Amino acid sequence: MTKRINLFKVRLHQDKNAKIFQLLKLGVTVAGIALFAVFSYINYRNIEINQNIRQLAAEKQNYLSYLMDNKNTEAQLRYFKSKQSQLLTYAKDDAHFLPYFKVLEEALKPASKSAALETVVIEKDRETSFDVSLADFNEVMAFLKYIESATFLDRFTNLVLSNVSLIQETNKDDKESVRNYKFTFKGSFKEIDAGIF
Amino acid sequence: MPEYFNTKSIGQFLKNEWTLLLMAAAFLVLVFLVIMSYRSQSDNLLKLAQMQSDINQLKSRASALQQSQAVSVSELEGASQVLSQLVPDSEDSFSIIYALEKIASASGFIIDSYSLSPKLKGMGKVTVDIRGSGDINAFMKFLEVYKFAGSRFVTSDKMDYSGSKAVAKTITLNFYSDKAVVDETNSPQLTEKDIAFFNEIKSKVNIVLKEEATQTLSTDSLNYQTVENPF
Numbered sequence: 059m060t061k062r063i064n065l066f067k068v069r070l071h072q073d074k075n076a077k078i079f080q081l082l083k084l085g086v087t088v089a090g091i092a093l094f095a096v097f098s099y100i101n102y103r104n105i106e107i108n109q110n111i112r113q114l115a116a117e118k119q120n121y122l123s124y125l126m127d128n129k130n131t132e133a134q135l136r137y138f139k140s141k142q143s144q145l146l147t148y149a150k151d152d153a154h155f156l157p158y159f160k161v162l163e164e165a166l167k168p169a170s171k172s173a174a175l176e177t178v179v180i181e182k183d184r185e186t187s188f189d190v191s192l193a194d195f196n197e198v199m200a201f202l203k204y205i206e207s208a209t210f211l212d213r214f215t216n217l218v219l220s221n222v223s224l225i226q227e228t229n230k231d232d233k234e235s236v237r238n239y240k241f242t243f244k245g246s247f248k249e250i251d252a253g254i255f
Numbered sequence: 256m257p258e259y260f261n262t263k264s265i266g267q268f269l270k271n272e273w274t275l276l277l278m279a280a281a282f283l284v285l286v287f288l289v290i291m292s293y294r295s296q297s298d299n300l301l302k303l304a305q306m307q308s309d310i311n312q313l314k315s316r317a318s319a320l321q322q323s324q325a326v327s328v329s330e331l332e333g334a335s336q337v338l339s340q341l342v343p344d345s346e347d348s349f350s351i352i353y354a355l356e357k358i359a360s361a362s363g364f365i366i367d368s369y370s371l372s373p374k375l376k377g378m379g380k381v382t383v384d385i386r387g388s389g390d391i392n393a394f395m396k397f398l399e400v401y402k403f404a405g406s407r408f409v410t411s412d413k414m415d416y417s418g419s420k421a422v423a424k425t426i427t428l429n430f431y432s433d434k435a436v437v438d439e440t441n442s443p444q445l446t447e448k449d450i451a452f453f454n455e456i457k458s459k460v461n462i463v464l465k466e467e468a469t470q471t472l473s474t475d476s477l478n479y480q481t482v483e484n485p486f
Contacts, residue, residue, distance in 0.1 A: 141338035152410035175418035
């Protein structure tokens with residue numbers, strides 16, 4: 059029996075493989091070049107970034123040494139600011155009575171002889187009640203005229219004359235009876251800008 | 256198994272295609288290098304961003320400090336000392352009693368009574384209801400000065416005054432104490448407004464600042480006669 063070997067079959071197969079390897083080489087070369095370009099770019103950027111870091115480190119060192127030199131000033135500044143903020147917060151608790159009290163004082167001026175602020179109550183929300191006593195009828199008229207004027211009423215959001223009483227008192231020395239008029243008011247002041255303090 | 260995939264054909268392949276294998280190995284090394292470089296770049300970018308943020312913070316602190324140079328350290332220390340007396344870090348009843356005495360003497364309005372717990376400790380707001388006597392002028396002076404005259408910051412939220420009897424039935428006074436909250440992240444800056452704020456307070460308050468006793472050594476005391484030979 060004769061044994062036959064087909065030599066062309068192996069050759070054909072080898073040619074086919076060689077083509078694939080050739081293509082593979084080309085692919086690897088192209089990908090390698092691209093990858094090398096990426097690698098180069100990344101390294102170039104890395105060098106740039108490292109340079110920036112070195113510059114910034116030097117800058118940071120400068121700032122740190124400046125701040126170290128002025129450590130005491132900065133600490134004082136922070137403390138001052140903190141206390142200032144506390145003071146400004148607490149100042150809001152204050153009702154600023156003086157300007158409101160002055161408004162009432164002003165109201166008594168037209169009837170200055172015998173007029174007196176009997177009692178004054180002012181709350182933080184500017185709610186107020188006050189009693190005014192007057193001895194003379196003419197002064198009562200002057201006082202009433204003033205409190206009905208826009209100058210006075212404009213100081214209040216609301217004001218009510220809640221009570222008027224006539225008190226007759228006997229003077230111990232001359233035993234003459236003295237008439238006292240007492241006016242009780244209730245209302246609330248309009249806000250007066252008195253500044254922070 | 257195909258007949259071309261045997262030892263002989265592998266040997267043939269290595270012999271013919273060793274360049275391909277070398278290229279593949281070089282490619283893998285390159286891939287590894289690219290990954291490492293990329294990682295290193297990411298780390299560096301993070302470091303750069305962190306550094307940039309640190310510098311921005313330091314820059315703003317330094318610039319705030321530079322702009323605050325209008326006031327000297329000693330002035331600032333004085334201001335802080337005044338403010339720390341007005342709002343101390345912790346409360347004590349003696350300071351309140353002393354403040355009430357000072358307010359009374361500054362206004363001429365006599366404080367007749369008040370109640371205060373002797374075990375006053377800690378921080379916060381202490382409310383004292385006082386009763387006092389004085390004519391309307393003294394009372395108005397009291398209203399004018401009570402906030403700062405006692406060398407403590409005081410607010411009031413209720414008053415009940417009787418003009419005919421010249422007495423105040425109730426005046427509610429609030430005293431404050433609180434620790435300074437120092438915000439390290441913030442860059443405080445001293446503005447014209449702050450200086451005006453402090454000047455306004457300084458004009459109202461009468462606090463004698465303690466000056467550190469500095470012992471100076473006279474140079475004359477060092478100029479004594481010296482001899483070379485002690486014998």
